[in-house]
Each structure stands twice: as structure tokens, then as C-alpha cells.
Amino acid sequence: MRYALIGCGRIAPSHIKAARDNGFAIAAVCDIRGDHIDELFARCGLPPEEAASIRRYADYREMVRAEKPDLVSIALPSLLHAEAALFVIGEGVNVIIEKPIAMSMAEADAIVAAADRTGVTVSACHQNRFNQAVQEMRAALEGGRFGKLSHGAVTVRWSRGQAYYQQADWRGKWASDGGALMNQCIHGIDLLRWMCGDELVSVYGVTRRALHGYIQAEDVGTAVLTFANGVIATVEGTVNLADEDLEEHLSLFGENGSVKLGGTSANAIDYWHFKDAPEESKDGFHEKTLNVYGNGHTSLFRDVADAITEHRPPYVDARAGRRALETVLAIYQSSFTGKPVTLPLGEVASRDFEGFFDK
């Protein structure tokens, strides 16, 4: 698998690690900042001869056309995802797009349509779906062990301070990033929607910029989701914790089973109980991770490579990325209007909420 990376910033080491773990040939990387490429190679501990063999570009269009890789991953600032993804897909190259896959429904729709039209493999980088604890919950759900579902919940209680937002100009702004829900909590929101049945019918959201006056978008948000199958769910997401990330919890409750995942990124099992096997205990399971990004990039990259060779859809496809984006934008829209929002959402973009907290 000849692989190339677009965007060599904070998350890029997880992409390079995933490519190397899977034995991909890293043909090239691209960043407008050459020093970021140097830093990436240093952070990944690439041996000098391996680093020297990777071609470097400042223009991703030039890179994709010259290198013709089998697979590209996009780790650009969120505002640039859709434009880059549409270019890569247009060149007939398979692509993994970091979350959120776009900043507007129109862009997400264009990505889904381009994937369908071309048959190119397009995956949204919601890598936490591959967390071992999440996979356990999913297997129980698909095995029918929960019975009729009652409700679900996600809580993402993390800490991001001024130094984090000052790292790059795009962070915390409506048009280019969004706030805590769009950036940090979208993984948990993706998991919640996936577990509760995907078909979301209404969203009531309340968001605030409570403690981070220097960003544009929300630093805390809550929401109630209602699904077509009758399941209800709650979201609580924030970057307002003092100094340290506390937890990312995901709970799912049904007539025959109760599961609560924990850890800092839904990488642990806090509570596991099913009527069909009350003695079965998974409580205390904890997948070790180096950071809140977890180990899922390696599994997601493996799945995408297999999807390409097996001519099947990837485990996390473009529609999954679109659904996660739609959920966050629906929460924004509801908070903005003060009313529940009925889905499908229509043409909403994160930039529509510019100035919301400045009134």
C-alpha cells in the first residue's frame, strides 16, 4: 500500500504510526510548513534513512498527482478537509479524512456523493470505534444481548486551555474548527449515534462559551437526542475541566443489559452486566493508550487497506462521518434557535453560528 499524508501537525504522528504498524510504504508527506515535517519525523523517531526516503511537498495537489499513492490520509485543519478530500477522490485515490470530515452539510454531502460516484474508498477517522471496549459493547449490541434499548449517554470531560488554542490560528473558530463538541466530543457523539441506531429524528441542544472567552465557539454543550427507534440519549461535552482530562464515558442501557464504558476516551469498561450471563464480568478492563487519541488509528488504517483490496466498504465510511457532523451541527442549530431541531438537517454550516456568543 503506497501511502501519503496531508498535514503534519499534532495528530500526524498517529497517522505515521498507523501506516508503519500496517507495513504501508510511506511515499510522501505534505505540509505548507517544512519545519512541521521535520518535527513530525523527529516525534515519530524515524530512522534517518527512512525519513530521507519520504518525499516532501508543500502542495498536496502536486503530491497526489506526482506520487499517485494508493491511499492518502488528510490531517489538515478541519476547514480544509472537504476541499482536499474532494480533490483526492477526484484523482481516484482512496482517502481517510480526519474528523470532522467537513464543516458544513453541503460539503459532507459532496464527499458522500463523490465516494458513491467514483467507487473510491473514503473513510472518516472515527478511530475510537476500534477501541477494544467499544468493540465489546458493539458485539453485545449486534448479538442482540441488550434486548430492547432504553437509552444511551456520552460524557466527554476534558481540559483544553489557552496554550492549546494558541497552537494554531484555526482552533476554536466557528468556520475552521467549531468548539468542544465539534472537535473534542465528536468521537463520543459518533459512538453514541452508532450504538443508538443511527436514525436520529430530533435534537435539543444547549451550548455555552463558559470559560474560554478567547475562542469563538462553545466550550461546553449538552443535548438530548431522540432516535427513530424510540431510543433517547444525552450528550455532555466540555473542555472546561481544570488542568486535566477526566473521562469519556459511553453508556448503553437495554431491557437485558447495562454497559458503561470509561477511561479518558471510552477505552475501559466500568460496568458490564447482562441478564443472559450475570456471572460474566468485564468490569475493570482497561486498554492502555499513550494519549486520548487511543490506539484506533492503526486498526482503522488496517481496515481501510483491507476494504480497498477486498472491494468492500470501510468499517467507518463517509456516511458515518456525515452523521457525526450532522449531529454536532444539529446541536449548534438547536442551541442557536432555542428550539429542538428535526432531522434531516438541511444546509447548515458551522460558520452560520459566527458571533453567537458575542451578542
Ligand SMILES: NC(=O)c1ccc[n+]([C@@H]2O[C@H](COP(=O)([O-])OP(=O)(O)OC[C@H]3O[C@@H](n4cnc5c(N)ncnc54)[C@H](O)[C@@H]3O)[C@@H](O)[C@H]2O)c1
Ligand atoms: N482523530 C483524532 O483523534 C484527532 C485528534 C486530533 C486532531 N484531529 C483532527 O485532525 C485535524 C488536524 O488537527 P491537528 O491538531 O493535527 O492540527 P495542526 O494544526 O496541529 O496540524 C495541521 C497541519 O496542517 C498544515 N497545513 C495547514 N494548511 C495546509 C495546506 N493548505 N496544505 C498542507 N498543509 C497544511 C499545518 O501547517 C499543520 O502542520 C483536525 O481536523 C482535527 O480535528 C483528530
